[in-house]
Amino acid sequence: MDQPVLLEMKNITKEFPGVKALDGVSLKVRPGTVHALMGENGAGKSTLMKCLFGIYQKDGGQIFLEGKEINFKSSKEALENGVAMVHQELNQALTRTVKDNLWLGRYPKVGGIMVSESIMARETKKLFEQLNVEVNPSAVMSTLPVSKRQMVEIAKAVSYNSKIIVFDEPTSSLTEAEVEHLFRIIDMLKSKGCGIIYISHKMDEILRISDDLTVMRDGTWVATRPAKEMTMNEIIKLMVGRELTNRFPPKTNKPGEVILDVQHITGKYTRLKDGTFQLRKGEILGFAGLDGSGRTEVLENLFGVMTREGGTITLHGREIKNRNPRESIKNGFALLTEERRATGIFGIRSIRENTVISNLKDYLMGGICLSEKKMKADTDWAIQAMHIKTPTQETAIRSLSGGNQQKVIIGRWLLTKPEILLLDEPTRGIDVGAKYEIYQLIIDLANEGKGVIVVSSEMPELLGICDRIVVMSGGQVAGEVDAKNTSQEEILTLAAKYV
Known part of the structure; x- marks a missing residue:
């Protein structure tokens, strides 16, 4: 007897100028x-879900929800008909409160006219208590860390009482405790008969919570299997079309003398109380810590994004100020930010413009105009070096997958020829094959004598590519460990030291 099907997508096709994003993809989700x-990034996963959610209009194929054919024209129509989506890139009204974001577009009203703040507050509190989400409904979104904003977005999707919920990289910015919390929410939704579509590059999560598993490659369907029958190696082989035996490249860099000495830096109006550490030539230095520990603030302080309250930065024995990003770039620093959509890309601009934007002085001809030829050549180099999947240089960067957007930003910074590369969650939302390429790139940069600082929420990543790991806790350095001779337990113990 056939198992019941809640959602069925049959032979979905979607084309963009110069590229066939989906080519006859099918998917069935059971209640x-x-x-x-x-x-992999660019395989078409998010595009398929956007066709379901009404953000894109499919070019061919059919979609059935509970046996009824659907074709949503907007995300609003999808939500009203029981399909919700938690996007990988958060798109929230940051100057509004949490409850405003939850009820945007469906404000409860009194007499059909006046928006009721009391009903919003009551319903938000009730929803958060049901999901055990600890967020102040009256807090302004911009004041919350990314992980809390992600939990608000998850709560919003649940609030629609949806039949289908799509989670696109939902744990990319969550702490381990918050990931466990999300899995409990998913179990609750499953018990109510909800169908969950879960997109993630984290194999351990997939194998732990999934019932069924579909693999896509280059816009086509590859395989659908029961998750319990799959292993990590089998999934990787289906994804990339080849064996990938090692998650991390061999470490060939050899750290030398100290090139950067940071003493007691503190940030004004931030969590950073005391950042003290050294970075060596050709070294990959990791920063670990719980959410809110001050990891990101260290990088932003070094790059002049935040106002420094105290402390010193010494490069090659000379004290530098790095009062703003312009001065930091001049001193040989580059920063890959945590949130690429909010602070990394210029979404409506082309890949070429996004690639060369930090290095425009190198393209000036006679101090008047920019050399199109040189910009095109450098963008070609970045596309080839970073294996960026794009039809042309003129493609708007927002149309690329998240991982390919990340590669463009890394290529942008490499063109500035930085001496100190600051990477905040460099592989967030990136597939296993592309991760390996980025790890190799980081090691190659260290081999060239660059100093690299990596902030990551993924402990295996820090242990796999770093030489030393600085552990932050409560806005200060809690300890420092040798990546070869430590454990996740030791790092977590240090991370809880000043909490």
Whole structure:
């Protein structure tokens, strides 16, 4: 007897100028199950879900929800008909409160005219208590860390009482405790018969929570299997079309003398109380810590994004100020930010413009105009070096997958020829094959004598590519460990030291 199907997508096709993003992709989701959707960046996973959610209009194929054919024209229509989506890139009204964001577009009203703040507050509190989400409904969104904003977005999706919820890289900015919390929410949704579509590059999560698993590659369907029958190596082989035996490249860099000495830096109006550490030539230095520990603030302080209250930065024995990003770039620093959509890309601009934006002085001809030829050549180099999947240089960067956007930003900074590279969550939302390429790139940069600082929420990543790891806790350095001779337990113990 056939198992019941809640959602069926049949032979979905979607084309963009110069590229066929989806080519006859099919997907079935059973009620009360988690269906994992996997593939490399650019495989078409998010595009398929955007066709379901009404953000894109499919060019061909059919979609059935509970046996009825649907074709949503907008995300509002999708939400009203029981399909919700938690996007990888948060798109929130940052100057508004949490409750405003939750009820945007469906404000409760009194007499059909006046928006009721009391009803919003009451319903938000009730929803958060149901999901055990600890966020102040009256807090302004911009004041919350990314992980809390992500939990608000998850709560919003649940609030629609949806039949289908799509989670696109939902744990990319969550702490381990918050990931466990999310999994409990997913179990609750499954018990109510909700169908979950779960997109993630984290294999351990996929194998732990999924019932079914579909792999896509280059816009096509590759395989659908019961998750319990799959191993990590089998999934990787289906995704990349080849064996990938090692998650991390061999470490060939050899740290030398100290090139950067940071003493007691503190940030004004931030969590950073005391950042003290040294970075060596050719070294990959990791920063670990719980959410809110001050990891990101260290990088932003070094790059002049935040106002420094105290402390010193010494490069090659000379004290530098790095009062703003312009001065920091001049001193040989580059910063890959945590939130690429909010602070990394210029969404409506082309890949070429996004690639060369930090290095425009190198393209000036006679101090008047920019050399199109040189900009095109450098963008070609970045596309080839970073293996960026794009039809042309003129493609708007917002149309690329999240991982390919990240590669463009890394290529942008490499063109500035930085001496100190600051990477905040460099592989967030990136598939396993592309991660390996970025790890190799980081090691190659260290081999060239660059100093690299990596902030990551993924402990195996820090242990796999770093030489030393600085652990932050409560806005200050809690300890420093040798990556070869430490454990996740030791790092977590240090991370809880000043909490």
